[in-house]
Amino acid sequence: MRLSSRSPSSSSSSSPAATSSIRSSPAATPATTRTRACRPRPRPPPPTPPATPSTPALPATAPPRPCSSSPDPPPSCDVYAQDCPSGFKCTAEGPPPLGNDNITCSPIVPEPDQAGESCQRLVQGHLGPDTCDRGLFCDDVDPQTGTGTCAVLCQGSDFNPICPANQVCWGYQLPQCVPHCDPLLQDCPAGESCQYAGVDFICLKVQSVPANQLFEGCGGDWYCAPA
Known part of the structure; x- marks a missing residue:
């Protein structure tokens, strides 16, 4: 008697239904996860500390220094001529x-x-x-x-001073126009006396209080009381 080379167990295990099931099942695909690239957020600048009386806030740049197109005035001038620059x-x-x-x-x-x-x-x-x-x-x-x-102040020059009417030029470094007066009338304001000042009679302020009276000693005409 001739025996078959297949064993019942092997033929029973390879059934058409099983074969069909294996062939029809698709291959397993591994799951893929999409990753999103993240950009780092910019960090805010550090806060500026508030200004304190000891450390005041300063501007970023120093302001420009003011300049003037006019030249500096001369160190000396003429009072009579008033020869200083404009202003x-x-x-x-x-x-x-x-x-x-x-x-x-x-x-x-x-x-x-x-x-x-x-x-x-x-x-x-x-x-x-x-x-x-x-x-x-x-x-x-x-x-x-x-x-x-x-x-x-007097105008003109030192040798030819000019003043308004009824006024006389008196003084040296700072000559002023002062009122003319009559020594007999003593028509000066209160506190002044009419005295001769080299060129004419003018009103001079009495320098001492009380003023020196007639025949009293004095250091100058402007110390004497009006006559």
């Missing part, structure tokens, strides 16, 4: 006593005071600068308040 006047500045070194070109303030008007010396105890206009000087100043009156 300046020739007058006295600095501490007393008055001398040639005090005469200089001084800036004119906006809306300056005019002749006979009340004025102000801008530096206490100094001869100037003041608030008077060109050709004027703040004179007869109260030492406590610095307030005085704008006096008219």
Whole structure:
């Protein structure tokens, strides 16, 4: 008797249904995950510390320095000619006593005071600068308040001074136009006396209180009381 080479177990295991099932099932595909590239977020700048009185906030760049196209005024000037540049006047500045070194070109303030008007010396105890206009000087100043009156300076020249009518040029470094007076009438304002001042009789302020009387000793005419 001839035996078959196949065993029943092998034929039974390879059934058509099983074969069909294996062939029809697709191959398993591995799952893929899409990854999104992330960009790093920019970091904000560190906060600026607030300014303190000891470390004030400064601008990024220094502001430009103001410049002027006009030249600097000369160190000295002529009071009679008023030869300072525009916006300046020739007058006295600095501490007393008055001398040639005090005469200089001084800036004119906006809306300056005019002749006979009340004025102000801008530096206490100094001869100037003041608030008077060109050709004027703040004179007869109260030492406590610095307030005085704008006096008219002489024009022309040292050899030929010019003043308004009924006024006389008096003074040296800062010559002023002062009223003429009559020594017999003594027609000066209160506190002044009519005295001869080398060229004419003018009103001079009495320097001592009480003023020296007739036949009393004195250091000059301006110490004597009106006659």
